[in-house]
Amino acid sequence: MGIMRMGYAHVRVTDMAEAKDHYASTMGLYETRSDTTAEGAQRVFYKGWDEWDHHSVVLEEGGVGVVKYGWKVEHETDIDDIEAKATAFGLTVERMSTGENPEIGDGIRFTTPSDHVFEVYHQATAYGTEVGTHNPDAFPRHLVGVGAPALDHSLITAEDPARMEKMLIDVFGFYATERVQTSLDADHDLVGTWMTSNNQIHQLAVIGGPQGKLHHFAFRLDNWNDVGRAADLMTMDDVPIDVGPTRHGITRGQTVYFFDPSGNRNEVFAGGYLAFPDRPTTVWTVDQLGKGIFYHARELNERFTTVLT
Amino acid sequence: MPNVSIPALDEVIYLGPDETLLSGLYKAGYSYTVGCKRGGCGICKVDVLDGDFSYNRPIAATVISAEERTDGTCLSCRAVPDSDVTIQMRDDEMRLVNPFLRQINEKARRRAEALAAGTDMEQ
Numbered sequence: 001m002g003i004m005r006m007g008y009a010h011v012r013v014t015d016m017a018e019a020k021d022h023y024a025s026t027m028g029l030y031e032t033r034s035d036t037t038a039e040g041a042q043r044v045f046y047k048g049w050d051e052w053d054h055h056s057v058v059l060e061e062g063g064v065g066v067v068k069y070g071w072k073v074e075h076e077t078d079i080d081d082i083e084a085k086a087t088a089f090g091l092t093v094e095r096m097s098t099g100e101n102p103e104i105g106d107g108i109r110f111t112t113p114s115d116h117v118f119e120v121y122h123q124a125t126a127y128g129t130e131v132g133t134h135n136p137d138a139f140p141r142h143l144v145g146v147g148a149p150a151l152d153h154s155l156i157t158a159e160d161p162a163r164m165e166k167m168l169i170d171v172f173g174f175y176a177t178e179r180v181q182t183s184l185d186a187d188h189d190l191v192g193t194w195m196t197s198n199n200q201i202h203q204l205a206v207i208g209g210p211q212g213k214l215h216h217f218a219f220r221l222d223n224w225n226d227v228g229r230a231a232d233l234m235t236m237d238d239v240p241i242d243v244g245p246t247r248h249g250i251t252r253g254q255t256v257y258f259f260d261p262s263g264n265r266n267e268v269f270a271g272g273y274l275a276f277p278d279r280p281t282t283v284w285t286v287d288q289l290g291k292g293i294f295y296h297a298r299e300l301n302e303r304f305t306t307v308l309t
Numbered sequence: 310m311p312n313v314s315i316p317a318l319d320e321v322i323y324l325g326p327d328e329t330l331l332s333g334l335y336k337a338g339y340s341y342t343v344g345c346k347r348g349g350c351g352i353c354k355v356d357v358l359d360g361d362f363s364y365n366r367p368i369a370a371t372v373i374s375a376e377e378r379t380d381g382t383c384l385s386c387r388a389v390p391d392s393d394v395t396i397q398m399r400d401d402e403m404r405l406v407n408p409f410l411r412q413i414n415e416k417a418r419r420r421a422e423a424l425a426a427g428t429d430m431e432q
Contacts, residue, residue: 014348014367064349064369240346263349263369306352307344309369 007072010058018261028147049130050149054103064309066214068117114158115212148219157209201272213308218267249292311390323418330385338410360394
């Protein structure tokens, strides 16, 4: 099937001690590794309790924003397939070897038309979920804080969202579940696109904006109650909430947006509907974007479009 | 314990010890558009026209350029004044959203001034 999921989001943080407090104590992720890069930057690797691969979030000290994303493919041969498609699309692809990323196997690396670095791999060290695979309980008894089970998706910005959408279709085999357009006419401009390769409502969304920037990366929760509880915990831990709890019109997901201690925007996301490749793409016109993003307030706040890292 | 002067509003706000500009102004009842409040986005920038400040926690190098580090550009969410400062807002205006907090701040400022001058504050 090609791309199965976003395997990891690797982001920069300005202060590792504060970042660890946020991602481990508030979000409840499990630290699986800590090391220092050849350049001397400290790194910490995390996984959610319901993820089985070694890590899904990597923090690297020094700055803000996204370093790169990892995408896990189903079959080893998918890497060659995506390499060929990326080359045909006009991208410069390099091979990456086992160990370039700890606990991650061979793969390819390329820079997208939006100036983000993508890595595609098949093998990752299996760590196991917290509840195991044999007669598992529904959740771990001693979760910390929000206890986020897994990384869910990310939203990035690009000067030309339409070209990123085409890349994600041609190279990754993604399809758009929802789009925001300037009009319903054939000559519309694409404002944003929500894309996936499977039943997950979106794995990566792209909206118009500067090159190479991070809007947010999101953690998956089960339902409204969990979203509300996460918001309560953020208040207890003095985490700045950007918006929510509210619902998205786009994807119908339930959400809270908030900021990590470096200013990277995070989200907790629950609900939404199942995606299928033959489902008609939902289209929003830009005059209804407020309702599309924040279904209840029906208007965008200034931060949503201006705060990027 | 520095004062923050805002000439455009003819206003002087009193900040507690080690308090950031943003936190102090919010606590004094004022509000303006900010982003992450964590030194990562740059939405809360104000210009410091007079006085000194330092950052109490790391800020992202990408948010403040080398030039902006010397021209008075101030990331108000993590800037702690080292002396009395005079500031000027940029695109956004500062709004008084809680007059009660403003009154409390005014009292605290007058109390501190009286203490510094060695006189009792008039009741």
